[in-house]
Amino acid sequence: MRRTTIGTVAAALTFLISGCVSLQSSATEVGGVRMTDERPVRDGGTLTVALNADPDKLDPSLAQTLVGRTVFAGMCEKLYDIDEHGTIVPQLATALPTVSADGRTVTVPVRRDAKFSDGTRLDADAVVTSLLRHRDLPASARATELAPLRTVEATGPYTVRLTLKQPYVPLVGVLADRSGMVMSPAALKKYGKDFTNHPSCVGPFRFTERVGGDRIVLEKDPDYYNAGQVHLDGVIYKPIPDGNVRLANLRSGDIQVGDQMAPVDVRSALTEPKLQVFNSPSLGYQSIGLNVGNVRGLGAKPGKIDTPIARDVRVREAFELSIDRELINKVVFQDMYEPACGPISPGSAIAPGVRATRCPKRDVARARKLLRDAGVKTPVRMELKVSTTPESSRFGQVVQAMAKEAGFAITLRPTEYATLLEETDAGKYDAFASGWSGRLDPDGNIASFLQTQGAMNAYGLSDPAIDRLVADGRAEADPARRAQIYDELTRRVSAEHALIYVYRQKNYAVATTSVAGVRIYGDGLVRITTAGYTR
Template sequence: MLADTRLARLGRWAAVALTAVTIAGAGAMGIAEAREQGTTLTWSHPQEPPNWNYWATGASALSVPVFHNVLEPLVELMGDGSVAPLLATEWTVSDDGLTYTFKLRDAKFHDGTDLDAGDVVYSIMKNKESPLANTKVPLTPVQKVEAVDAHTVKLTLSKPSQRLLKELGQTAGIIVPEGSHEKLDLAKGELVGTGPYTFGAYRPDVDLTLNRFDGYWGDKPYFEKIVHRFIPDETAAINALLAGEIDMVASVFGEGLDRLKAVAENSDFKVIIPAPMEINYIFLSTHKKELKDPRVRQAIAYAVNHDDILEGAQAGYGRTVCQWVTPAGEPWDSDYCPYAYDPAKAKALLKEAGQEGLELDFPFITVAEHPVIKDILVEQMAAVGITLKPRALDLATWLEQVNTNGDYEFSNLTSNVKAEAFVCKGGRQPLGRPDSELCDETFDQMAAASDSILDQGEYVKAMAAMTKQFADSAWVIPIHQKATPTLTRSDLVGQKPYRFRVEMDARKLHWASN
């Protein structure tokens, strides 16, 4: 059981629920009022995606500007966990949970073509083939997708699914024109969606411009243009905000967290802290012989001081965890911690396993919170006799070497996928890699069985059992649920108080005076 400090600083400012807290100071410098309130909004993000293919690249750096702004899913997942209409205006589910029928709204794609059932059939079937576990795994029960008429789509399932409807509000439900994957170069940014903005000029290492789409089916957004700047140095990004060069720092991941309080004390700016939506975690290779011994994996888990990592890498903004539950606050979320920090136990297990002096290759990402976490993990593992050998990789190289090629023994990442995405063969690594040498069949069976349970009470019990099984196996070691604050001008309003894909949803953003 982790200590009550698990809420750390987030606990002072925000509840662990799908809501956000806004902090603004009382000082009055008048900077925000003096700056122009134009129709172009400029924000920054510390990461740039390796490419723009949403279907094959799971980087949050892609989701921030694209999700909901350019590409829209079939339905919308709300902050309270409910599902609201988006491209689908209404839907029905059969009593046996095997048939979902969606009615589509009149909407246009950015290329001027009309949304119809054929586009939805194409998109869902294509999403079932995605290499991303969080996109394809939720669609596993979907056997058939068919157009009933031009504005009606029917999904037929092989078994009921608790997750499906909510997942159709995320990447599994993104809808694009039929033939997009064959006709367009998605990686280069040829993205055609139904969102309020079109994908405009992209200048690598500089910025991306989104242009308001006049044919948008919904309310016209206030801003005509959004300039999404890539500023990897968070100190530089915050300085740009304070100097009036940008209007928002869309995501604060690393060193900028230490300046949140100072920014919040200035009345010209505000800090928005959503509830934790991602988990930072360690994952271990199934190809490393020593790691196949559960005692070694447990020793690694016992060696992790969650509180020190949360404080050191996130300035305390988040919540330490040992279980994989996203988003925070699900009914099966708990304090269960099979391997709470205990370096003495870690040493004893390593000695028992004959693995004193264990060395592990550790490729790490060189942006956001990852370098700091690397330093802390190297120190914590060394304290129990494990030597980590860090390899610094930029995001694109890390995705290729670690994500695609599986070239790692020990690594660290932050993600918002569900625990079920870690199933064997086709799921997320380590066990989900096609070349994985091991499989937790018990976890796989529990994941499949829980999703088919229609009774909500029984479903919660099954999910609690499944997440405990996942934690016990220690192939994946959750460290903390991560909050991602946003810094903005105080006169900018309309920010959505929750985030699921780390998206910066611009639909409702406007100046307070407009």
């Protein structure tokens, strides 16, 4: 790990948490489409939000999906959050952390006026319990994010001290996501592994019911510390994978908000006076993951897989060269997204210092030569798992047709999204199309996925050089040097061709004009704390 001076480390951590690092767009208007709607609302009523998939486990330590994060936004607050400018702000903490000179000790003050949905009080001990569970629970998707955490202790009823193994610049950004969600210790003790069916956090709404594949129901929590700003009586989240059906339900009024709307549906909604469109720039990416060593599941030591794409990087490069990112954006996404070929979004905390990654152009001739050089039998057969949405199906069909010209025979396997995650986590796949909603600090887009045995490394990728660069990027304080590290890291990841970045979404949501107070920020979440029906 590259050495840094003590003063520089502390300055870098302070810079990150001070709010100076933010999304590059600070306006509430993006491309003429609103991120927020501040019209007055009345009290009462239930809001129905349509999701494009059924969320996975409602357990902050284990959950992996964006739709799950949207549900958590209604019921599980975090130590920190981001605002519409992408600035990190306190939520369950009362202030931004203080950091020791060597960057290894971080102190977080905790709210004194908050209760969990089960009526028990939030305090420092509860924060300690949750942070240790996020770090240590078997199969925790937060383990990689909190791996640098050596100890965490309550130094007072409402003060938490985190001691780190080494300086960890992304920490506060990590605590602004699921790793910063605090769960009721009483509920954790009572329900154990079944906490996912009885989640209890601090939030504007509390969990009441889940019917798998149909709905998740929350009701207003009267004990919420800021209950005065909560206008709705409740919110229902309904998984509706088909965007056309979501749009039809918006038109009929059966739902009031449609999340992650497809470009074709957004264009239609823009012409309708009773519908309004929100969007924000994305911090994440959409990709195709290839199984190069996941034989025992997440967290296990990578092994050998006897498939052409796993055996030879030239086959994986050939597959990537068969793809035309710009054409995919035009044909599948109405030219409303952006081609992408790396994990770092233009809205990332360090994006201004990172050189733009040049996406490889489609080159069928070179792809065919690589397959010949690799000595593989053509067509190379592989199965590509895609989710069951029409948009994912179209994406898969275009990739299938493009790859065929280069010497691949792809079988598409439409799979319900939560099941897709379970199967790919277990290593039961050749390739799968998925994505990541993104984090402000680039480490949140990289470490858990690309580090050896990372918490969400479903690809079985293991490269000591990548591991070293991840560690260096986490500890490096100087922004210019950190940008250089992520330049090198992006190139190294690209050379492995195990995670092929294809496009970067914009976060689109559609709501009826009868609803206001909805907020859509760069993390892609639909926030409904202040939402309500117009007066």
